[in-house]
Amino acid sequence: MPEPAALSPLHPLNDRRFVFIGVPVLALLVLLPRGLLHVRSWQELVVAWLISLVFTTAFWLSGRALWLGLFRRMPRVEQTARRLWWLAGTNTLTAMLVTLGLGNVAAWTQGGQLDAATFWFEFGLNMVPTVVVQLIYESRHFFQQWTENVRRAEQLQSAGVQSQLEALQxxxxxxxxxxxxxxxxxxxxxxxxxxxxxxxxxxxxxxxxxxxxxKTTVPLAEELAFVDTFLALHKARFRDNLRVTTAVPSAALGHFVAPLSVQLLVENALKHNVASREHPLELRLSADTAAGYFTVENTLRPRTAGLAPGTGTGLRNVRHRYELLRAPRLVEVRSADGWFRVRLPLLSAS
The missing domain is CATH 4.10.860 (DNA Excision Repair, Uvrb; Chain A)
Structure with a gap:
């Protein structure tokens, strides 16, 4: 199944408050192990804080850019561990190179050399803002994702109840x-x-x-077995006025769909189109695993009498349910060449 396109964060990354408050505070905190409490004057404190502020800002913004870049490349939940490993490795390497470069420059200006003890001490201090930044953005994203999943579960439950009511009538x-x-x-x-x-x-x-x-999803095999029974009931009324063709490869039967979604499309075709001896209703059910879609299509001959015109509520409900299920593709609806077609994304196990 094709991978979905890279996503941006669930919500716009409005982190100005984090940056404007977090950077100055963090710049002050990282001075504590460097002797902040032993400075001899406030002028010395301000100079040390300003220098720390510059480096903390650089670490913060570079860490932020790294997190955003990796998140856009690996946004899905199952990619979290991989994303965290990349963050850890890249941040560690960056902190080591920066520490090594700055340490050598500082040692050279003082006429000495950077020793191992000083390197590891400074490296540990430089890792503090890096780790803090990653924790802030990952925690923020985790909370947003949790909130989104709770809202989505509530909407999905509501949509499922609505579809059952429409199916039962x-x-x-x-x-x-x-x-x-x-x-x-x-x-x-x-x-x-x-x-x-x-x-x-x-x-x-x-x-x-x-x-x-x-259930939020059901195997396609179960849904099609149900649709076969549903169509058998209507065949008793329509007889030869209803012609059904099914072309579903066995490989597609292991995929999932929203329950009653295929039945709803079949019911819409029967409800809103003419099915007579002169104009039999042709209904085709097919699946394409390469494209990742299940298709329901029917000849388009809208009824001119009897039932009121359709309002599109059923199709809107189907679209909404697949959005809540985070389908890898959109539900497609089109009408062309005397046929009405709806393509449902094939889902993986929920």
Whole structure:
């Protein structure tokens, strides 16, 4: 499956407060182990602080730029460990080179050489602003991501409930309907096989709705099995006026879709288009694992009488649910050459 494009942070990186407050405070703190408490005058303190301020600002802004660059290249959750390793390695190498360069210059101006003890001491102090900067930005991003996931989970639950209500189209408890359909099946005469089969298929439809009501995704194989049952119920009414073609490779069946999303598209096609002997409704279900899409398409002959024109609520709901699921691609809807097509992104296991 193609990788999604690199992302920017969940929210704009408005970090002026961090920079304007954090840099001066950090510049002062890193002076403590360098003898801040033993300075002889406030003038000496100001000069030391200004020098520290320059280097702290450089460390802060370079660390910020490094974090942003790596985040844009490795934004996903599963890339966090890799991103942190890159940050640690690059920051450590940078701090070592800066310490080595500045230490040699300082030692040369004093007519001496940089010894190992001084190097490691200064290297440790130079790592302080580097580590602090990375902790600030990673922690901030983690909190933003956590907040976003909580909001997304709430919206996804709300969208799932709405889709179930649209699928059921009833105020009755689905458990009540399911149980009574099984009772009705037992009451039908055994020799009346078509009626028996129809009731059992109707019960299967409600069983699937009940089983998926708390799921955010389902395997494509399960959704297609449900759609086959759903279409079998309509074939009893439409007969040859409804022609269904399915072309789904076995490799696609292991992918996932939002529950009832394929059924909703099929239902829309049946609800809003003519299906007659003169103009049979053709419905095609297909999957393309290379492109990462499942496609539902139907001949476009809108009904001119009967039901009110569609409002697009169902399609908006499908789009919104896939956005909440962070699908790697957008839901595509297009109408051309007498066909109406909707492409749903194939998802990985949630």
């Amino acid at each position: 009833s105020q009755l408890d689905p458990h009540f309907l399911f149980n009574n359909l099984n009772t009705l099946s037992a009451l039908i005469e055994p020799e009346n096989e078509p009626a028996q089969q129809f009731v059992e298929q109707l019960a299967d439809v409600y069983r699937y709705v009940l089983l998926t009501r708390d």
